[in-house]
Amino acid sequence: MSNFITTKxxxxxxxxxxxxxxxxxxxxxxxxxxxxLILEKASQTLGKVLISGGGRCNVTHACFEPAKLITYYPxxxxxxxxxxxxxxPADTVAWFEKRGVKLKTESxxxxxxxxxxxxxxxxxxxxxxxxxxVKVHIGAALLKVEKNPKGGFKLEVRKASVxxxxxxxxxxxxxxxxLLIATGGDSKTREIVKSLGHxxxxxxxxLFTFNIKDKRIxxxxxxxxxxxxxxxxxxxTRGPLLITHWGMSGPAVLKCSAWGARILFDKKYASPLTVNxxxxxxxxxxxEVLQRNRDWHENARKKIATNTAFSQIPIxxxxxxxxxxxxxxxxxxxxxxxxxxxxxxxGGEYRIQGKGQxxxxxxxxGGVKLNEVDFKTMQSRIVExxxxxxxxxxxxxxxxxxxxxxxxxxxWLAGSAIK
Numbered sequence: 428m429s430n431f432i433t434t435k436x437x438x439x440x441x442x443x444x445x446x447x448x449x450x451x452x453x454x455x456x457x458x459x460x461x462x463x464l465i466l467e468k469a470s471q472t473l474g475k476v477l478i479s480g481g482g483r484c485n486v487t488h489a490c491f492e493p494a495k496l497i498t499y500y501p502x503x504x505x506x507x508x509x510x511x512x513x514x515x516p517a518d519t520v521a522w523f524e525k526r527g528v529k530l531k532t533e534s535x536x537x538x539x540x541x542x543x544x545x546x547x548x549x550x551x552x553x554x555x556x557x558x559x560x561v562k563v564h565i566g567a568a569l570l571k572v573e574k575n576p577k578g579g580f581k582l583e584v585r586k587a588s589v590x591x592x593x594x595x596x597x598x599x600x601x602x603x604x605x606l607l608i609a610t611g612g613d614s615k616t617r618e619i620v621k622s623l624g625h626x627x628x629x630x631x632x633x634l635f636t637f638n639i640k641d642k643r644i645x646x647x648x649x650x651x652x653x654x655x656x657x658x659x660x661x662x663x664t665r666g667p668l669l670i671t672h673w674g675m676s677g678p679a680v681l682k683c684s685a686w687g688a689r690i691l692f693d694k695k696y697a698s699p700l701t702v703n704x705x706x707x708x709x710x711x712x713x714x715e716v717l718q719r720n721r722d723w724h725e726n727a728r729k730k731i732a733t734n735t736a737f738s739q740i741p742i743x744x745x746x747x748x749x750x751x752x753x754x755x756x757x758x759x760x761x762x763x764x765x766x767x768x769x770x771x772x773x774g775g776e777y778r779i780q781g782k783g784q785x786x787x788x789x790x791x792x793g794g795v796k797l798n799e800v801d802f803k804t805m806q807s808r809i810v811e812x813x814x815x816x817x818x819x820x821x822x823x824x825x826x827x828x829x830x831x832x833x834x835x836x837x838x839w840l841a842g843s844a845i846k
Contacts, residue, residue, distance in 0.1 A: 433462065433464075433562075434599075434600060434601055434602060435462075435601075435602045435603075436462045436463065436464045436601065436602070436603040436604075437458075437461040437462045437463065437603065437604050437605065438451070438454055438461055438462070438463040438464070438603060438604070438605045438606075438607065438845055439463075439464050439466060439580075439582060439601065439603040439605075439606050439607070440463065440464065440465045440466065440607045440609060441466050441569045441606065441607065441608050441609065441610050441616070442465075442466070442467065442607075442608065442609035442610035442611065442613075442817065442819070443465050443466070443467025443469070443472035443473065443563060443565070444467075444472075444473060444474070444475055444476070444609060444610075444611060444817060444818075444834070445473065445475070445476055445552070445817065445831055445834040445835060445838065446609040446816035446817025446818070446834035446835070446837055446838035446841075447465055447467075447607065447609035447610075447816070447817065447838065448465065448472070448473065448552040448553075448555075448556055448838070449552070449816075449834070449835050449838030449839055449842065450607055450609065450814075450816050450838035450839070450841045450842035450845070451463050451465050451556055451559075451561045451607075451842065452552070452555045452556050452559055452561065452842065453838070453839050453841075453842025453843055454841075454842040454843075454845045455556070455559035455560055455561050456559055457842070457843065457846075458845075458846060459559075459560070461846075462562075463559075463560070463561045463562065464561075464562045464563075464564065464601075464603075465556070465561060465562070465563045465564070466564055466567040466568070466569060466584060467563065467564070467565045467566075467567065468566065468567060468568035468569070468585075468610075468613075469565065469566075470565055470566060471565060472549075472553070472563060472565060473548075473549040473552060473553070475611075476545055476548055476549050476552070476831075477545045477546065477549055478545070479545060479831070480537075480539060480545065482544070482545050483539045483540070483543045483544065483545055484539060484540060484544075484545035484547075484548045484549075484831075485537050485538070485539060485827065485828040485831065486519065486523065486530055486538050486539060486540065486548060486828060486831055487516040487519045487520065487530075487538050487828040487829075487831055487832045487835065488516060488536050488537060488538060488827050488828035488829055488832060489516065489532045489536045489537075489538055490516060490536060491515060491516055491517045493507075493508055493511035493512050493515055494508070496511055496515065496516070496829075496832075497511065499824050499825045499827070499829045500822065500823065500824045500825075500829065500833070501633070501685045501686045501688065501792065501823060501824075501825070502792050502821055502822055502823055503797060503820065503821065503822030503823065503824075503833065506797045506800075506802045506822070507802070507822065507833060507836065509802060509803070510802050510803075510836050510837065510840060511836060513836075513839075513840065514835065514836045514839045514840065515832075515836070516538070516828075516832055518839075519832060519835045520538065522835075523540075523548070523551065526551050526555065527551070528540055528547055528548065528551050529541045535827065536827060536828075537827050537828050538828055564586070566586060566587035567584050567585070567586045567587075568584065568585045568587075568615070569582060569583075569584060569608075569610070569615070569616065569619065570582075570583040570584060570585050570598065570615070571583035571619065571622075572606065572619050572622070572623060574623070574810065575602065578604065578812075579602060579603055579604040579605070579606075579812060580602070580603050580604075580606045580812075580813075581600065581601075581602055582600070582601040582602070582603065582606070583598055583599070583600060583601075584598070584599050584600075584601055585597075585598050585599075586598075586599055604812060605812045605813075605814065605845045605846075606812065606813050606814070607805075607814040607815070607816060607841050607845065608620065608813070608814070608815050608816075608819050609815070609816045609817045609819060609834075609838065609841075610817075610819055611817060611818040611819060612630045612791050612793065612794065612818055612819070613819075616819060617630075617794075620795055620819070623807075623809070623810050623813065624809045624810060625795055625796070625799055625807065625809060625810075626795075626796045626799060627793070627794065627795060627796065628792070628793045628794060628795075628796055628821045629793050630791040630792065630793030630794065631688055631689060631692040631791060631792060631793060632684075632688065632692070632782065632784075632790075632791055633684065633685050633688045633790045633791050633792040633823045634681050634684055634685055634790040634823075634825070634826055635681075635684045635782040635783055635784055636671065636673070636674065636675065636676040636680055636681070636684070636782065636783040636784070637674045637675045637676070637680055637683075637684070637700065637779045637781075637782065637783075638673050638674045638696075638779065638780050638781035638782060638783060639673075639674035639675055639700070639777050639778065639779060639780060640674070640780060641777055641778070642747070642750075643747050643748060643750075643771075643775065643777075644670050644674075644675070644744070644747070644777075645747075647670045647743055647744060647747065648670060648671050648672045649669075649670070649671075650669075650670045650741050650743055650744050651667060651668065651669045651670070651677065651741070652667065652668050652704055652739065652740065652741065652744070653667050653739060654666070654667070654705075654706035654739060655667070655668040655677075655679050655702060655703060655704055655706065656679070656702075656703040656706055656707060657679050657680065657683045657700060657701065657702060657703075658700070658701040658703075659683055659687050659690070659691075659698055659699070659700050659701075659779070660687060660690050660698065661687075661690070662683055662686045662687040662690065664679050664680075664682035664683040664686065665679060665682075665706065665707075666678035666679040666682060667679060668680060668702075670744070671783075673783055674779075674780075674783070675702075675777075676783075678826075681825065681826055682825055683700075684782070685790075685792075685823065685824075685825055688792045688823075689792065691779070691782070696779060696780075696781050696782045697778070697779060697780060697781075698778070698779045699776060699777070699778055699779075700776075700777045700778065700779050701774050701775070701776060701777075702774075702775045702777055703772075703773050703774055703775075704737075704739075704740055704744070704748070704772050704773070704775065705737060705739070705740075705772050705773050706739075708772070708773045709773060710766075710769045710770050710772075710773045710774055711769070712773070713737075713768075713769040713772045713773040714765060714766055714769035716736055716737065717736055717765045717768060717769055718762075718765060720736040720757065721757045721758065721760055721765065723757075726757040726758070727756060727757060727758035728756050728757075728758065729756060729757055730754065730755070730756060730757075731749050731752055731755055731756070731757050731760055732745075732746045732749050732750070732752075732754065733746070734757065737772070740772070748768070748771050748772065748775075749768060751764075751767070752764050752768065790818075790823050790824075790826075790830055791818070791823065792821065792823045793821055794818065794819050794820045794821040794822070795815050795819055795820050795821060796821060797820060797821055797822070800815055800820065802840070803840070803844075804840065804841070804843075804844035805837050805840045805841035805844060806841075806844060814841040814844070814845060815837070815841070816834065816837040816838040816840075816841045817833070817834040817837060817838060818830065818834065820833075820837065822837075
């Protein structure tokens with residue numbers, strides 16, 4: 428088994444995901460003579476690419492202004508601003524299209540391959556890596572890294588057997604001049620990074636839904652509101668909201684979970700949440716609308732529960748938000764009741780009681796501290812010839828292709844710098 432691999436390399440990339448492949452391909456194209464190896468501990472490479480976007484792969488987002496693009500990153504935006512001036516979504520689109528993979532833009536800005544198949548993206552990355560001479564080994568986990576007194580690094584790699592029916596493994600020594608770590612949030616990698624003198628922001632979940640049990644939304648799974656404002660501690664977000672069997676989801680909630688990831692972690696995912704079902708209405712503005720609706724003569728004998736004053740509120744939700752008023756006609760509703768209803772609509776108090784996972788997306792915040800990395804080259808400011816790319820860094824974006832884009836960008840920058 429020990430003959431499976433050359434022991435000396437110019438570049439070793441730990442992590443066979445989008446950032447690792449992008450970096451290796453870029454480095455190989457710029458430096459055709461370098462011996463480059465990708466190590467992937469799983470049984471296949473590019474696993475996250477293959478499952479993202481429900482198997483379609485949300486490659487990037489159609490936002491081509493770096494100053495705006497960074498606003499989608501709860502952590503890492505400031506560092507990425509300069510990076511995006513060198514490689515941004517427009518460059519990602521051009522990179523894939525140059526290689527025959529066209530992307531399409533959906534109404535919400537997400538970009539997918541026109542084939543609607545993540546395999547299209549994985550296949551072109553594998554092809555380009557092979558074509559550039561990059562070697563790839565699966566089932567190969569990085570166990571240990573030491574700086575070589577003569578320069579470069581000594582590695583220990585655990586290589587699992589690929590022979591059918593065998594579960595044994597061998598620990599192999601490798602040497603490399605340059606090392607790129609692009610392993611995502613792997614716990615073993617965090618230990619290795621710390622051993623090399625780097626600091627780690629401990630990872631916590633970033634994109635998740637809210638578990639909320641409340642009679643006002645009970646039984647309304649599937650009901651959505653297009654423009655809602657949420658407030659949780661110091662975090663305010665706005666966008667569509669979806670009521671689910673377990674509570675609340677949708678873009679407004681996911682943004683709130685991302686920006687408030689560490690707050691909610693510290694609070695053990697129990698926190699008050701203010702929901703403005705009317706977007707930017709104040710309670711006073713909502714009250715004015717309610718009063719006009721009550722005073723309109725044609726509404727006098729209509730039941731309040733079945734005649735919403737706001738077209739953006741689905742009737743099923745409206746009925747439950749007005750439940751405290753009872754079976755009254757509009758003309759019989761008191762001003763005190765209208766004021767309370769205005770408060771419910773423009774600032775209802777709910778309570779987060781836990782978190783769920785957002786579909787197949789599992790994004791964390793945390794990783795290598797960003798002030799320890801040079802974002803022009805992605806090289807460590809502490810260890811020469813050590814580079815980082817992708818989700819191993821303390822960078823996370825909102826859902827919609829932003830996390831992949833930061834991987835493409837940091838991988839491209841690292842691959843451009845390694846020689």
